[in-house]
Amino acid sequence: MVYFVGAGPGAADLITVRGAELLKKADLVIYAGSLVNPELLRYTKKSCKILNSAAMTLEQVAAAMVAAQEAGGLVVRLHTGDPSIYGAVREQMVLLDKQKIPYQVVAGVSSFCGAAASLKTEYTLPGVSQTVIISRMAGRTQVPPREEIAQLASHGATMVLFLSAGLLETLSSELQQGGCPPETPAAIVYKATWPDEKIVRTSVAKLASAATENGIEKTALILVGNFLGDGFDRSKLYDPSFTHGFRQAERS
Known part of the structure; x- marks a missing residue:
């Protein structure tokens, strides 16, 4: 299985629990070296192979993921923030689909x-x-x-x-x-x-x-x-004069 994992915004402890657990199990991690905090790589086991995608092409990244998956390994493609925002993940998924390689996406903190x-x-x-x-x-x-x-x-x-x-x-x-x-x-x-x-x-x-x-x-x-700025209106949700499905308005 290939997992596209959101690394979070930067701080190593802002990755999700699921993402951290996958890093611990991964046999191959390909991370966006120009953006992802390298401290996150400390979650990986000693035998894990780590590649920096900053100097790789799309085809090289896909080839490395396919080879590791075909060898029975667990692959983590580690993207900065959340993969869905400027993550360039769709094009990777297209290549994996052509190879019939299964994958999942793990959301991250943008x-x-x-x-x-x-x-x-x-x-x-x-x-x-x-x-x-x-x-x-x-x-x-x-x-x-x-x-x-x-x-x-x-x-x-x-x-x-x-x-x-x-x-x-x-x-x-x-x-x-x-x-x-x-x-x-x-x-x-x-x-x-x-x-x-x-x-x-x-x-x-x-x-x-x-x-x-x-x-x-x-x-x-x-x-x-x-x-x-400093100006804004009070939220109606917690306004005592506002009725909603969980609370009746207070009578004045």
């Missing part, structure tokens, strides 16, 4: 969840935003025209932007073109939950200068929206 935890904030504040847009700037890999940053920013929703830390001048411009006022709160979270995590609070207009001042060029999430 870095966008880790970033919110580090910031001690909530993305979906009543009266502020009930929608989270996860996207990225167009770079060497393009995005569909309807998903350009200016188009997404026009919704005024919470935005979490991956793979964009090296394009902040353009990102700032596109956010403002989409209707974000220059003073809209923003945060740069470098290596969320890692020991060397760095958090920079800034504004949409100052994203690029804030990153430069703090030496951040990559491996950072960009968070944008008024959820980073």
Whole structure:
């Protein structure tokens, strides 16, 4: 069996229990060396073969998984965060399907969840935003025209932007073109939950200068929206005047 395992956002103890148990049993681990915390490899047994996928092609990764599985081994493909977000897992699954190799996916904690935890904030504040847009700037890999940053920013929703830390001048411009006022709160979270995590609070207009001042060029999430501000409405769920299926409203 091949297991695609989410490694979590960075801290070695933020992998799921299921993911950690699979690492302990694995005969082959292929991990995204440029992003996954190597401390996670300490879960593996001494006989486990470990490959860093950073220097491998898709075909080489698939060949290694197939060979290990055909030899009766348990394979863990260790992806950063959760495999479903910018994990490039679907293309691996297609190759495994062609070889009739069985696989399962083990969910992980995404870095966008880790970033919110580090910031001690909530993305979906009543009266502020009930929608989270996860996207990225167009770079060497393009995005569909309807998903350009200016188009997404026009919704005024919470935005979490991956793979964009090296394009902040353009990102700032596109956010403002989409209707974000220059003073809209923003945060740069470098290596969320890692020991060397760095958090920079800034504004949409100052994203690029804030990153430069703090030496951040990559491996950072960009968070944008008024959820980073101070104002929001109280949740109805715990409002004493609100009735729902588990509680009657208190009479005044």
